[in-house]
Amino acid sequence: MKTAIQTIIQDALEKARQAGELELSPFPEIVVEKPKDEKMGDFSTNVAMTMAKSERKNPKVIAESVARYLENGDLSQVEVAGPGFINLKMSHEFFLQRLKNAVKQGNDFGQSDVGQGTKVMIEFVSANPTGPLHVGHGRGAAVGDALARILRKAGYDLSTEYYINDVGNQMNFLGRSTWLRYRELLGEAIEFPDDHYRGEYIKDIANEIVEQKGDEFLKKPEEECLPFFRKYAKDTILKGIEKDLAEFRVTFDNWFSEQSLYEDNSVEKAIEWLKGKGHIYEKDGAVWLKSSAFDDDKDRVIVKQSGEKTYFCSDIAYHQNKIGRGFEKLVNLMGADHHGYVPRMEAVLEAMGYDKKIFKILLVQFVSLLRAGEKVSMSTRSGEFETLTDVVNEVGVDAARYYFLMRSSDTHLDFDLELAKKETPDNPVFYIQYAHARICSIFRTAEEKGVAWNRSDEVNLAPLVDEEEFAIIRAILAFPEVVEKSARAMEVHRISHYLLDMVSRFHGYYSRHRVVSDDKALTLARLFLLDAIRITIRNGFELMGISAPEKM
């Protein structure tokens, strides 16, 4: 919509130049925005102000010149205001025609091609398969998934991936924890180390093994048992994670195993490759990456004295692998507690010869779980409601996802379980869903009264004349731009703020205007408008992975 306005302004500038009123060197970038106050106009531009310097004129004078040459059938009013803004009002026809187009697009309304098919991978969650997901992972999952949906809508060629850290000490602890619980279940006295996994779920897994295998591992030495326990526990937990995420409406295009990078020698090859480039050296019996040469605070160990590879080491191979698969842009979501990891990963990308701009790490801040204002304990001890599943079971998928997505992801999030459950305006998700249900209800009423409605662009929208109606139409038509900006900035919370604003306009409109009335033409036109609102809510919710119920 804004590009159409840009063209109109550009024409005016050209005409002003031909008339000798403006020099236009350099030709200014035409920024079209919405005025702060809707009453000022539908669009505004600040070109006159940005040109002030090069034209050596007062911005107001420039604005007057430009305004004189602004001519277009879609324009209904041109005004110079404030320090030199040019405010434009568009004709009703301009908006009504676009509203029809929006409805025609239906589920595709909001789609754009700003991404131009760029191949992007978003890696998120990637929690270690050593226990169930907690609330923090839930936020990462919701944000990553929504971001993927938004970027797809904005025309990116998108893939999502979960990186499974199935190698290393954590796995050994996991296997050993399970083995110990197994022996305990079979009546042996065990000593359970502090650094092992103490959760109840370990006992459940051990119990499964007892049921399936009996005491066959009891007689074997530890070294012979551990590989089985490690794998069994990991597979079980991973299956649980996948199931929990699916119930949370989060699925991945690919699950990538760290182990596989060792099996196909990718890690070795990556080290050799970096060595060849001179980015690697040995010191104190360990192998180091010269990451300090690329803006990291210090060099990082990739192979320990013990000969074991660090997590960071396989991560190098992993990201090399991602680029090898043709991704042009890599996005990683990480918990904010891992932010120290950012510079060294960027260093890796640069050491591999890539621009670090292709790599974007989004930090997702902590979630504080509250219950009626009181902080809920998040300790790994058997505190209640620490897992994602527990929270989802209590408040529902829609509310949980909404809460995770309503705030900018780089601020701490207070997630109050009581508020999330409440069906009041305290809880915006119900407010928005209610609008959708309300619209559906109006359509049911219309049907009962025998109104012959169908989604046709033959409809006569001329009866829509109320300013309030056009305010809603403008809000609807802004949706594609909101998606675009949300995609560009990779900020998911914009969608929820947008929906809230749009829907509150509808609720106000509803209370002041009757949709189904004896005026047949007006009824049909208003139903068309409501249908457009309904489509926008659905499409917006679709991006957030939230359902739009027809009845509440």
Added chain:
RNA sequence: GCGCCUGUAGCUCAGCUGGAUAGAGCAACGGACUUCUAAUCCGUAGGUCGUAGGUUCGAAUCCUACCAGGCGUACCA
């Protein structure tokens, strides 16, 4: 010590990568249901945008310093 994030109404947060008189919701107060869902709507009140400088036509937004909170600063993941 160094680095990252945050600081906007009593509370929770927006503020569109420099624009016009800084906005919502909640809480408070006062109103609106014989009409399509009152899970709603309308109104009132509420501010030194952490502090101090700087950059310019113009700063909540950019820069610097400081203050406060959170998180990092591993041959853990």
